[in-house]
Amino acid sequence: MSSFRVEGGHQLNGEIIPQGAKNEALQIISAVLLTDQEVVINKIPQIRDVLKLIDLLADMGVSVSQNSSESYTFQAANVNLDFLNTEDFKEKASALRGSIMILGPLLARFGTGRMPKPGGDKIGRRRLDTHFVGFEKLGAKFNYDSKTSFYTVDGTNLKGAYMLLDEASVTGTANIIMAAVMAEGLTTIYNAACEPYIQQLCKMLVRMGANIDGIGSNLLKIEGVKTLGGTEHTMLPDMIEVGSFIGLAAMTGSDLTIKDAQIKELGIIPDTFRRLGIKMDFQGDDIHIPAQEHYEIESYIDGSILTIADAIWPGLTPDLLSVILVTATQARGTALIHQKMFESRLFFVDKLIDMGAQIILCDPHRATVIGLDRAYALRGITMTSPDIRAGVSLLIAAMSAEGVSTIHNIDQIDRGYQFIDDRLNALGAKIERVN
Numbered sequence: 001m002s003s004f005r006v007e008g009g010h011q012l013n014g015e016i017i018p019q020g021a022k023n024e025a026l027q028i029i030s031a032v033l034l035t036d037q038e039v040v041i042n043k044i045p046q047i048r049d050v051l052k053l054i055d056l057l058a059d060m061g062v063s064v065s066q067n068s069s070e071s072y073t074f075q076a077a078n079v080n081l082d083f084l085n086t087e088d089f090k091e092k093a094s095a096l097r098g099s100i101m102i103l104g105p106l107l108a109r110f111g112t113g114r115m116p117k118p119g120g121d122k123i124g125r126r127r128l129d130t131h132f133v134g135f136e137k138l139g140a141k142f143n144y145d146s147k148t149s150f151y152t153v154d155g156t157n158l159k160g161a162y163m164l165l166d167e168a169s170v171t172g173t174a175n176i177i178m179a180a181v182m183a184e185g186l187t188t189i190y191n192a193a194c195e196p197y198i199q200q201l202c203k204m205l206v207r208m209g210a211n212i213d214g215i216g217s218n219l220l221k222i223e224g225v226k227t228l229g230g231t232e233h234t235m236l237p238d239m240i241e242v243g244s245f246i247g248l249a250a251m252t253g254s255d256l257t258i259k260d261a262q263i264k265e266l267g268i269i270p271d272t273f274r275r276l277g278i279k280m281d282f283q284g285d286d287i288h289i290p291a292q293e294h295y296e297i298e299s300y301i302d303g304s305i306l307t308i309a310d311a312i313w314p315g316l317t318p319d320l321l322s323v324i325l326v327t328a329t330q331a332r333g334t335a336l337i338h339q340k341m342f343e344s345r346l347f348f349v350d351k352l353i354d355m356g357a358q359i360i361l362c363d364p365h366r367a368t369v370i371g372l373d374r375a376y377a378l379r380g381i382t383m384t385s386p387d388i389r390a391g392v393s394l395l396i397a398a399m400s401a402e403g404v405s406t407i408h409n410i411d412q413i414d415r416g417y418q419f420i421d422d423r424l425n426a427l428g429a430k431i432e433r434v435n
Contacts, residue, residue, distance in 0.1 A: 003408045004421065007430035008380055008401035011291065012254035014427045018242050018261060019045040019418045020070065020235030024197035026098035027174040028204060028233055029053055032062065032074040033105035034178060035208060037230030042071045044235065046418040048411065052096045059083060059092065075230075081106075084114040090150070100128060101171060104178035107140055107155030117149040130165055130172030137163040138176075138183050160185035160224055168193040168218065168312040174201055180222045181210040187222040194218050195313040196236055196265040207231040237262050241417060242287070243269050243320040244392050247327035248424075249289035250278045251400040256427070258287040267314045272324065275306060276331050297333030297371060305368075309338035318342065322393040325349065329357040329378070330400065331371035338366050348390035351383040355397055355405075380405035388416035395420070399429055 020043035029050065032039040044050060046069065054072065058064045061080035065073045083089050093099040094116040106113035132142055132151070140155040160183050165172065173193040178201075180187035192198070194216055202215040208231045211223040242261045249256040250273070263270070263285055270280060270287070277295030281288045298306055310318035318341045325337045329352060339345050343364045353359055355378040358370035380403030385391030391413040398405035407413075410433070413420060421431040 001408060002410050003406055003434050004395065004398075004410050004413075005432040005434050006380070006395065006398035006405045006407065008399055008403060008405060009377070010399070010428055010430050011252055012249070012256055012424065012427040012429060015257045015259050016245060016423060016427060017259045018237035018245070019043075019047070021045070021197060021238040022047060022050060022240070022416055023170065024200050024235050025050045026053060026101050027171070027197060027201045028235065029057065029074070030101035030105055031178055031201065031204065032057070033076045033079065033102060034109055034181065034205075035228045035230055036075070036077040038073055038075045039230050040067070040071065040073050040232040042232070042234040044070050044072055045238065046070065048415045049096060049098055052092070053098055053101075056089075056092050056096065056099060057102075059088065079110070081110060081112065089114075090116045094149070100131060101175060103131065103135070103153060104175035107135060107153060107158060107179045108182040111154070111156040111158075113153045113155065115151045115153075117151070128172075130167055130169040131175045134163055134165065134172060134176035134189075135179055137161040138179055138187065140179070155179065158183035160187040160222070162188045163190070165189065165191040167191075170195050170198060173198055177201065177205070177212070177220065177222065181205055181212070181224065181228065182226070183224040185224055187224070189220040189222070190218065192218050192220045193313065196239070200233075200236060204231060204233045207233075236265055239266050239269060239317065240319045240389070242266060243273070244323050244396070244417075246270070246273045246278060246280065246287070246289055247323040248396045248399065250276070250292060250295055250327050251330055251396050253291050253293065254289070254427070255291040256289045257283075258289075260285050261287050263287065268316055269320065272308060272316055272320075273327070275308070276324070276327055276335070277333075278327070294373060295331050297328060297331045297335050299333065305334050305336055307336040307338055310340055318345070319389050321345070322348065322389040323396065325359075325367060325369055326352065326393040326397050328369040328371055329359070329397070330374050332373035334368065334370050336366060336368050340365060345387070345390070348386050348394065351381070351394060352378075352397055354381050354383070355379055355401055357397075377402040379403055382406040382408070384408040385410060385412045388412050392417055392420070395431075399424075399431075
């Protein structure tokens with residue numbers, strides 16, 4: 001198991017280009033199963049989860065060729081459905097939570113699908129009901145075998161239907177969209193997720209020949225088509241990585257420019273960091289964060305403590321709350337961080353407390369952060385990354401701390417951030433990867 005050895009206290013300086021969006025990549029790459037024609041995808045992030053999904057598709061018989069470091073051509077002309085019954089598929093798919101995204105395309109094009117219970121982050125229960133209820137509305141029948149932990153889905157003769165999702169799940173919405181684009185008749189999805197990644201998926205499917213109305217809203221209408229063709233698609237920059245770099249710049253007092261951040265697709269992310277007192281300038285689609293000795297958390301008009309909470313889009317993505325919490329530890333002022341969507345995502349704060357942060361964990365969903373205003377630097381410790389976002393948050397904390405920190409289980413960080421140590425070291429960080 002690899003670890004990071006981080007020497008803290010170094011200011012960074014320079015420009016960094018965000019990777020392609022991980023959450024978009026898992027959906028877009030799965031969508032290649034919807035056609036037997038070539039699909040070219042650009043700006044694919046070179047991260048563990050995405051590369052595992054590409055390998056899984058190759059094992060299923062999808063032709064995969066790499067055009068450049070971040071561009072691939074896929075052609076799913078000879079998909080081997082028998083592979084879904086193998087132990088090899090069970091092992092590989094269960095190790096990758098994003099593997100659930102291949103079910104919708106398989107049902108749409110082949111009328112059948114199998115999936116082991118996916119793995120992924122240990123951040124509490126993340127149910128798959130939205131996916132399967134949506135498939136059932138379209139006429140699919142599924143069975144879950146608790147002994148083998150396998151879902152088997154029969155999707156022959158899918159028919160369009162009206163559905164009101166009980167949660168605006170991004171992956172659930174994407175999976176249902178991909179199943180519905182080739183179902184017979186009209187599908188109406190109300191309370192659909194409408195994140196930029198969902199919009200990107202819909203726009204790609206439309207270029208492939210799908211008929212989708214309402215893109216960008218929470219009400220989608222999809223008229224099924226018989227077949228879909230090939231296309232070319234370029235990923236958005238990863239908004240979570242953009243937010244991580246903003247927090248990193250503030251915590252380390254660095255002068256950093258994030259290139260081609262596609263600012264209009266970031267929603268309220270920049271404004272949320274501004275509420276922590278972080279200055280930033282927009283230069284076209286670049287974000288410049290100047291070095292700041294101090295940054296102060298806003299309070300509400302009546303003087304009460306600022307609350308930052310996650311919400312469905314266009315609210316704040318839950319994937320950034322860990323970074324925001326860490327960033328607040330060195331601000332001037334106090335903030336309440338409210339993580340609503342996952343019940344144990346804040347449990348990594350015990351490591352920050354060990355580093356000297358002033359944090360009160362109120363319950364599994366809420367933490368009060370009393371900013372140190374750099375009066376006391378965090379101190380380096382040895383810790384273990386529990387999930388992707390907590391992992392990069394601990395890395396940010398370690399980079400701002402006095403002394404040396406060791407972060408174990410960095411495979412979790414590698415799942416979401418490509419070559420993060422090399423990219424940050426190029427800006428002046430001191431991060432060593434050790435085995």
